Amino acid sequence: MARKKTRSNPKQTDALNTMLKQGEREVDPNLSTNIDKLEGFFDRDSDFTVRPFKLIGKYPAAIIYLDSIVDKKGINQDILKPLMNQQSNYSFEALTFEQIKTVIYEELIYQTRGSEETKWTSIIEHILRGYTIVLVDQIKLAFAFDTFDVAERSISQPEAEQVIRGPRDGFIESLSTNISLIRFRLPVPSLRIKSLKIGQLTQSKVAVFYLDSIVNPSLLESVIDRLNQIKTDRVLDAGYIEEQIRDAPKSPFPQIQYTERPDVVVGNLLEGRVTIIVDGSPFGLIAPATITQFLHTPEDYNEHFLISSATRMIRLIALVLSLIMPSLYLAAISFHPELIPTRFAIAITSGRTGVPFPLFLEIFIMEIAMEILREATIRMPKQIGAALSIVGVLVVGQAAVEAGFVSPLTVVIIALTTIGSFATPSYNIAIALRLLRFPMLLMTTLLGLYGFMISWIIISNHLLSLRSFGVPYLQPLSPGNWNDLKDAIIRTPLRWLKYRPDALNTKHKQRLK
Amino acid sequence: MKTKVDQLTMLQYICILVNSTIGISVLSLPRWGATNAGTAGILATFIGLVLFFIFLMAILLITSAYPQHNFFEIICLHLGKTLGRIVTIGFSIQYVILTSVIIREFTEVMATTLLRETPVEITIFVLVLTVALSTQKSLIDYGYINYFYFPFIIIPGLLLISLAFPSGQYSNILPVLGNGITLSKIFITSIDIVILPFFQIGLFTLFLVIPNIKRPKKALKGGVIGWLIITMMIMLMTTVTYAVFGVEQIKDEVWPVLALTRTIRLAIPPLQRLDVFFILFWVITGFTTIFSGYLIATSFFAQSCRMSHTKLPYLFSPAFFLIARTFDNHVQLYEFMQQIGHITFAITTSLLMILVIITLFKKRRTANETPQ
Numbered sequence: 001m002a003r004k005k006t007r008s009n010p011k012q013t014d015a016l017n018t019m020l021k022q023g024e025r026e027v028d029p030n031l032s033t034n035i036d037k038l039e040g041f042f043d044r045d046s047d048f049t050v051r052p053f054k055l056i057g058k059y060p061a062a063i064i065y066l067d068s069i070v071d072k073k074g075i076n077q078d079i080l081k082p083l084m085n086q087q088s089n090y091s092f093e094a095l096t097f098e099q100i101k102t103v104i105y106e107e108l109i110y111q112t113r114g115s116e117e118t119k120w121t122s123i124i125e126h127i128l129r130g131y132t133i134v135l136v137d138q139i140k141l142a143f144a145f146d147t148f149d150v151a152e153r154s155i156s157q158p159e160a161e162q163v164i165r166g167p168r169d170g171f172i173e174s175l176s177t178n179i180s181l182i183r184f185r186l187p188v189p190s191l192r193i194k195s196l197k198i199g200q201l202t203q204s205k206v207a208v209f210y211l212d213s214i215v216n217p218s219l220l221e222s223v224i225d226r227l228n229q230i231k232t233d234r235v236l237d238a239g240y241i242e243e244q245i246r247d248a249p250k251s252p253f254p255q256i257q258y259t260e261r262p263d264v265v266v267g268n269l270l271e272g273r274v275t276i277i278v279d280g281s282p283f284g285l286i287a288p289a290t291i292t293q294f295l296h297t298p299e300d301y302n303e304h305f306l307i308s309s310a311t312r313m314i315r316l317i318a319l320v321l322s323l324i325m326p327s328l329y330l331a332a333i334s335f336h337p338e339l340i341p342t343r344f345a346i347a348i349t350s351g352r353t354g355v356p357f358p359l360f361l362e363i364f365i366m367e368i369a370m371e372i373l374r375e376a377t378i379r380m381p382k383q384i385g386a387a388l389s390i391v392g393v394l395v396v397g398q399a400a401v402e403a404g405f406v407s408p409l410t411v412v413i414i415a416l417t418t419i420g421s422f423a424t425p426s427y428n429i430a431i432a433l434r435l436l437r438f439p440m441l442l443m444t445t446l447l448g449l450y451g452f453m454i455s456w457i458i459i460s461n462h463l464l465s466l467r468s469f470g471v472p473y474l475q476p477l478s479p480g481n482w483n484d485l486k487d488a489i490i491r492t493p494l495r496w497l498k499y500r501p502d503a504l505n506t507k508h509k510q511r512l513k
Numbered sequence: 514m515k516t517k518v519d520q521l522t523m524l525q526y527i528c529i530l531v532n533s534t535i536g537i538s539v540l541s542l543p544r545w546g547a548t549n550a551g552t553a554g555i556l557a558t559f560i561g562l563v564l565f566f567i568f569l570m571a572i573l574l575i576t577s578a579y580p581q582h583n584f585f586e587i588i589c590l591h592l593g594k595t596l597g598r599i600v601t602i603g604f605s606i607q608y609v610i611l612t613s614v615i616i617r618e619f620t621e622v623m624a625t626t627l628l629r630e631t632p633v634e635i636t637i638f639v640l641v642l643t644v645a646l647s648t649q650k651s652l653i654d655y656g657y658i659n660y661f662y663f664p665f666i667i668i669p670g671l672l673l674i675s676l677a678f679p680s681g682q683y684s685n686i687l688p689v690l691g692n693g694i695t696l697s698k699i700f701i702t703s704i705d706i707v708i709l710p711f712f713q714i715g716l717f718t719l720f721l722v723i724p725n726i727k728r729p730k731k732a733l734k735g736g737v738i739g740w741l742i743i744t745m746m747i748m749l750m751t752t753v754t755y756a757v758f759g760v761e762q763i764k765d766e767v768w769p770v771l772a773l774t775r776t777i778r779l780a781i782p783p784l785q786r787l788d789v790f791f792i793l794f795w796v797i798t799g800f801t802t803i804f805s806g807y808l809i810a811t812s813f814f815a816q817s818c819r820m821s822h823t824k825l826p827y828l829f830s831p832a833f834f835l836i837a838r839t840f841d842n843h844v845q846l847y848e849f850m851q852q853i854g855h856i857t858f859a860i861t862t863s864l865l866m867i868l869v870i871i872t873l874f875k876k877r878r879t880a881n882e883t884p885q
Contacts, residue, residue, distance in 0.1 A: 478661035
């Protein structure tokens with residue numbers, strides 16, 4: 001039988017200690033005193049349940065649990081039934097204290113995980129985590145058995161990271177299920193799962209996954225260190241952690257990758273990265289992350305390498321275009337019309353005749369309209385979303401052009417920009433570049449192509465100075481690395497990928513021994 | 514103790530050297546030779562580059578004796594603390610002036626190509642601010658930035674050369690030795706070329722890079738490779754410009770290489786005017802040179818105060834801005850560039866000569882002291 005000691009939170013312990021008077025921190029031999037104390041603490045919460053019974057028909061006892069988070073069937077079958085069994089020929093009078101403990105623990109109860117508790121603080125914490133407490137009269141001890149059970153949704157395909165060819169399972173909110181999804185793909189003894197509790201009030205379980213035989217110890221150390229330094233009262237999702245452990249919190253660029261897919265996590269663990277999963281969140285955080293990782297999808301490794309390489313390049317182009325397209329368009333039309341060939345120029349000017357705004361205002365209005373449309377479609381239920389996109393297309397697209405409100409070319413450019421940002425597999429990096437498009441547009445409005453180039457330089461310099469857990473963000477583009485380039489912008493055949501990324505400084509560089 | 518990650522690789526070092534040296538001034542480079550030496554300008558440019566190589570070797574010799582020491586520490590070791598501090602601050606000021614001149618040259622190019630109606634003050638202000646923003650970053654980021662921009666500088670340059678090459682005429686570059694020009698005149702022209710601020714900036718980046726390089730023993734190799742790339746680029750660009758335009762037309766152009774981009778034309782419709790695209794890349798080229806100059810100025814000052822350059826990026830920006838905006842036009846600018854170039858070149862040469870002599874003496878002494 002596995003016995004697990006749960007560490008209690010010092011702050012909560014303090015609060016409890018003041019509630020419980022001095023000298024009453026431990027379980028009393030009297031059953032009714034104990035029950036009173038717990039009832040006082042939980043203050044008649046609707047799901048707080050005390051179920052008195054007679055142990056093997058003779059001795060007064062009680063089980064205590066919160067019925068909203070326990071498996072009642074399990075309690076009936078595996079705790080109450082054996083304890084109340086009158087056919088049992090035990091006579092506790094003849095047994096010592098130690099022996100009673102052993103009998104209940106080792107012979108009567110069918111539960112995999114349990115422990116003996118004497119301190120009230122720890123008993124209360126166990127109740128709150130879905131344990132069932134067994135109290136027996138005249139025994140100065142409480143038995144805690146894990147009967148935790150809450151409703152989970154079933155494993156489904158990740159909404160945000162869909163693939164055509166690839167596994168269909170995604171993480172769910174339950175940490176133990178997520179662990180099982182990873183274990184199932186990675187049945188190796190060196191997979192380590194380090195558990196932490198973060199959040200002064202929520203006490204959220206956070207699991208750090210890594211492969212002991214591969215991971216760079218200093219990377220692991222800095223991940224654990226940063227996790228331990230988090231000061232917060234709550235961790236409701238992975239994002240709460242991500243923001244507090246990233247290298248440059250002010251940068252709009254994501255420095256930690258997130259994923260809903262166990263196969264992505266396993267792939268990254270095998271390359272020597274560390275994954276963090278928070279109980280209650282269907283997202284795993286992968287650290288460190290470099291910019292090229294955000295352009296990868298799990299499908300890249302399933303398709304032929306030429307096709308994967310081509311699609312990766314398309315994604316990169318789409319990402320860059322989503323940043324620079326409106327600015328380039330503005331610069332070409334407003335500042336450098338000489339760049340445009342005559343035939344195009346005629347088409348553009350005829351499209352723009354009657355448009356009341358200067359071009360930059362036109363682009364700004366359209367960009368903001370597009371952002372509103374995008375934001376609205378995300379929040380809408382699917383059925384209304386479809387209607388909304390029709391309205392968006394008709395109103396913003398056609399009607400605005402027909403009304404002479406915007407020029408057709410502007411609509412084309414803005415549409416391409418928006419689609420370009422959706423072509424990026426990672427939403428967080430796409431949104432960062434969408435945001436940076438506005439300052440770039442402003443600089444171009446003021447200074448033309450020069451302003452465009454200056455903002456480009458500022459953005460690239462920022463990217464070049466970013467680090468994710470010490471790994472340069474633009475690795476392997478700069479600082480260059482031939483080995484890592486094989487799986488960055490392009491994806492070379494799998495048999496060429498003999499080494500793990502150099503940037504991660506793993507224990508064993510070679511994938512195969 | 515510096516870890517492996519905090520140090521520059523040889524490739525980054527080469528990129529820094531090349532990017533800092535090839536700057537916006539390359540646009541005007543063929544003019545200096547053509548005005549003073551005619552067709553012998555190509556030869557003069559080459560001699561200038563050889564002189565540049567000699568200076569490069571001198572710095573490599575000085576730093577090789579103390580690979581872990583920065584400029585200020587080396588000067589202090591040779592000349593004493595007080596004099597060392599004065600010299601270092603003096604050089605810091607020198608590079609403020611040289612960089613400001615390049616900033617102005619850059620804005621002049623921008624004013625004639627991209628921003629015809631924008632006041633130069635705004636262009637200067639934005640540029641100085643951008644460079645100051647980048648100077649906040651560490652030296653290793655400086656290496657990453659230069660490594661990243663290297664292709665953006667070399668590839669457009671090679672593209673320009675290869676596209677302009679077919680329209681060149683062999684007769685335009687002949688005679689190589691010039692018409693009725695003495696060898697000493699060619700040599701003076703080459704000095705006029707090597708004093709240009711961008712050469713001086715490229716040269717002194719070595720003082721920043723070598724103390725932070727991963728393998729100081731490879732500094733010599735890196736320096737030679739860097740010089741070869743610089744020479745190849747500059748010589749090809751100069752020769753092609755001569756071949757396309759001929760001496761007389763180059764004399765009329767302020768920026769002959771810029772004019773070269775205007776002659777290129779591709780048959781694909783949206784790329785009929787390539788000069789603007791080239792200008793975009795020249796912005797990067799100019800930026801890397803100015804960034805290096807700014808970094809040299811701030812680093813030298815920071816070294817003499819024994820602090821990190823990342824703490825004072827904005828301290829010098831008003832100086833850069835004010836010096837850069839004092840000139841009325843490019844004619845005045847180029848006149849000043851020659852004058853200041855000669856002065857700073859003389860100062861640099863004398864300092865390097867003193868340092869080389871001391872280093873050689875010290876080396877001989879240590880060689881004698883070591884038991885055979």
